[in-house]
Amino acid sequence: MTAPKTSPRLEIRDLVRSFDGKRVVDNVSLSIAPGQVTCLLGPSGCGKSTTLRMIAGVEMQDSGTIHVDGALICDTVFRVPPERRSIGLMFQDFALFPHLSVGENVAFGLKGAGTDRKARAHTLLDRVGLAHFIDEFPHQLSGGEQQRVALARALAPSPRIMLMDEPFSGLDNRLRDGIRDETLDLLKEEGAGVLLVTHEPEEAMRMADEIALMRAGRIVQRGAPYTIYNAPADRDAMAFFSDINIVRATARGALADTPFGPFLAPGVADGTELEIVFRPQHVGIDFDRGGSGPLPTERAGTPARGIVERARFMGSESLIEFRMDHDGQMLKATVPNVFLPEKGRPLWLTVRRDRCFIFPREGDNPSRTVS
Structure with a gap:
């Protein structure tokens, strides 16, 4: 029976896997459409690779189901063997056969006449771009070329799903971006549903249509890269993508009072300990005018003075660290190009209100964009 066109290419429902009594994958659910690239992003040990292995069929789940094009391929009773799942695999070590030519490596999993x-x-x-190497051997190729051969081999049987586990981590940084883009173009052309595992936020942002952020065996947030970055589920989700600054406050009368002025905290009970969280690139810097700073504004709030602790040029931007007057807290700011104020210089900082988030210091309450 033909699966309906609306069926996801890959769907996993409530996958669970435990080792020694500890859940390393905890009720993970995902769906991926044909041609869609979903990135399973998270720190080492969070359960990403175990999830991939269960989908590939080399690891059995304790519970949950796996479906391809609407058809069940695995539950805790029924199991389609790995070689019959129409799933391609790519890993960081490429795993090319050294005794086979490049062409023989790519053709290895194919059936039919020679x-x-x-x-x-x-x-x-x-x-x-490697047809001229078809009769060469893997050891004669560079790392980037071997990676492209591994991609061609994985795509040769026209898999419906491509699973990729840190496939670019062994490449030189100068090669990665170009090879990522080439890989993405080819995967899109083939129409495979792609699940990419990585611990690098930049890679996920560059390649994914959707990011599933994983932590301690669970998916804590799913969405488009823009959404995940700009509407984080919690402080840890925000910190995974960039450096953050944290200013602590206590809710009083639906407000959180800080050295940068009050922040709105509607619906938060009085006495709740809060964290105002913002990224260094959303910190504004102004000059000290005899002990005074700029006037408060609705967008930037109240300025607070800090003393430059250190400043470093990072290539495309400068990173400046401040020790704040009000409590000695260290805050970071980044500015484009070169700005290297000397240590000990007083400057005034403001914070973009529309780029701040307020989170309870403890608990799992949802985040709020504050103003």
């Missing part, structure tokens, strides 16, 4: 297999291998190698 001429058909070689033609398919040549077509894919041509698409990754």
Whole structure:
């Protein structure tokens, strides 16, 4: 029976996997459409690779189901073998066969006559710009070239799903961006549903249509890269993507009073300990005028004075660290290009109200954008 067109290419429902009594994957659910790239993002040890292995069929779940194009391929009773799941795999070590030529590596998993297999291998190698290496061996290729051969080999059987586990981590930084873009273009052309595992936020932002942020075995937030970055579920989600500054406050009368002025905290009970969280790039810097700073504004709030502790040029921006007058707290600010004020210089800081979030210091209450 043909699956309906609306069926996701891959759907996993409530996957659970435990080791030694500890849940390393805890009720994980995801769906991926044809041609969609979803990134499973999180720190090492959060359960990303275990989830991938269960989908591939090399690890059995304790509970939950896995579906491809609407058809069940695995639960705790029924199990389609890994080789019949139409799933391609790519790992960081490429795992090319050293005794086979580049063309033979790509054709390895293909069925049919030798001429058909070689033609398919040549077509894919041509698409990754390596057709002229078809008779060479893997050790004669660079790391980036080996990665592209591994991609061609994984795509050769036309899998419906591509699973990628940190596939670019072994590449030189100078090569990564170009190879990521080439890989993404080819995957989109093939129409496979892609699940990419990484611990690098930049890679997830660059490649994914959707990011699933994973922590301690659970998916804590899902959404488009823009949404995940600009509407974080909690402080840890925000901190995973960039440096953050934290100013602590206590709710009083639906307000949180800080050295940067009051922040609105509607619906928060009086006495609740709060954290006002913002990124360094959303900190404004102004000059000290004989002990005075700029006037407060609705957008930037009240300025607070800090003393420059250190300043460093980072290439495209400068990072300045301040020790704040009001409590000695360290805050960071970044500005484009070169700005390197000397240590000990007083400057005034403001914070973009529309780029701040307020979180309870403890608990799992949702975040609020504050003004």
